[in-house]
Amino acid sequence: MEFAGADVFGILRAAGLFVLVLVPLVVIHELGHFLAAKAFGIKVLEFAIGFPPRIKGLAWRRGETEYTVNWLPLGGFVRLLGEEDPSDPRSLAAAARWKRFVVLSAGVWMNALLAVVLMSVSFMVPRERSLSLAQVTSVAPGSPAAEARIVGEMPDGSPPMQGLQPGDIVLEVEGREVANVNELIYASRLHLGKTQEWVIKRGGAVLKAYVYARWHPPAGQGPTGITVGPPTVCSDVDDQGNPANCQLIYPFTERVAYPPWEAVPRGMRSLLETVQLSINEVRVRIGGGGGAATDDQPVFTGPVGIADTTSQVVSEAGWRALIELAALLSLSLAVFNFLPWPGLDGGRVLMLGIEVLRGGKRLSPEVEGLIHFAGMAALLSLVAIVTYFDIARLVT
Secondary structure, eight states: OEETTEEHHHHHHHHHHHHHHHHHHHHHHHHHHHHHHHHTTOOEEEEEEEEEEEEEEEEEEETTEEEEEEEEEEEEEEEETTSSOTTSTTSTTTSOHHHHHHHHHHHHHHHHHHHHHHHHHHHHSOEEEEOOBEEEEEEOTTSTTTTOEEESOOTTSOOOOSSOOTTOEEEEETTEEOOBHHHHHHHHHTTTTSEEEEEEEETTEEEEEEEEOOSSOOTTOOSSSEEEEOOEEEEEEOTTSOEEEEEESOOOEEEEOOOHHHHHHHHHHHHHHHHHHHHHHHHHHHHOSSOOSOTTSOSSOOHHHHHHHHHHHHHHHOHHHHHHHHHHHHHHHHHHHTSSOTTSHHHHHHHHHHHHHTTTOOOOHHHHHHHHHHHHHHHHHHHHHHHHHHHHHHHO
């Protein structure tokens, strides 16, 4: 069904998946604050799923805490007694500084832990890994690949031709095995801005190639200046003289799943690498040039963009990939919430640091509350702007 040019079912599906992924992540975050506050005897006034207005009949009180379910399914919150006002002995503001730090940062650590757990689980789920290999199909003149230093010798004992050549098969990048094109791209982009050591196969010889990966290559070129594809054999040509009826030379796959003791360290490494890749991508986009991995995507995205990405991931890669996306979103929530911005957990921790620097003298509750209010208002305005551009991008 379409309405005014929009795919209503697609929108509803994306929104449903977004809620399915995001709400548990935010609830886990708030649960961290909740458990830490309870452990230190700080009074928790409310633990809420979603944002007001409340759903009638889905609110109950247990002890001194009210538990509520609300209509806006965009996360949740924990309301503590006296977050800026220390007048009550059971308020957050009246607690010792180290206790306040634990309570304020507990949500971040819960999201980080959840990210590790989810990513580790994704490595335990069986996956099909392509073994089609990655072959250089073209090399841009004057690019780092064309000027790469090649070390080793050919089967007849002669020195190899310098520079990467069409037909070279890449076996390793910086010690990481490469079994297909995607793995080559991933490994290379993980080490932008440095000369990478590749292991290549050429004419029966195994050689080493030292290839620089540029931050900002010319438009139409990647960081190294090569195009790659799986090795194929073609039995025909089309009307333009291009190869046709091509078949993979190595049409093989392997089913991969890891036991927990291997999945956990792999999950942790994958998360750290994702952070590095994200930093690299932002740096490439801010600096311009043709090196962005996905030129059609914005540098920043909001809830609408995340919902669209979630729907695309499930449509194209299935539910297993959704576990990985949830892990990355959980890690993103942890990093975002710990930014030293007023209104966020990191902003409140920053106020705690300012209090320490001032010899224990704290800002008045009114001033601190106003600072956090202004910070949150600015943040929500930024989210609204990003959301506007997300919607504009999706409808055009």
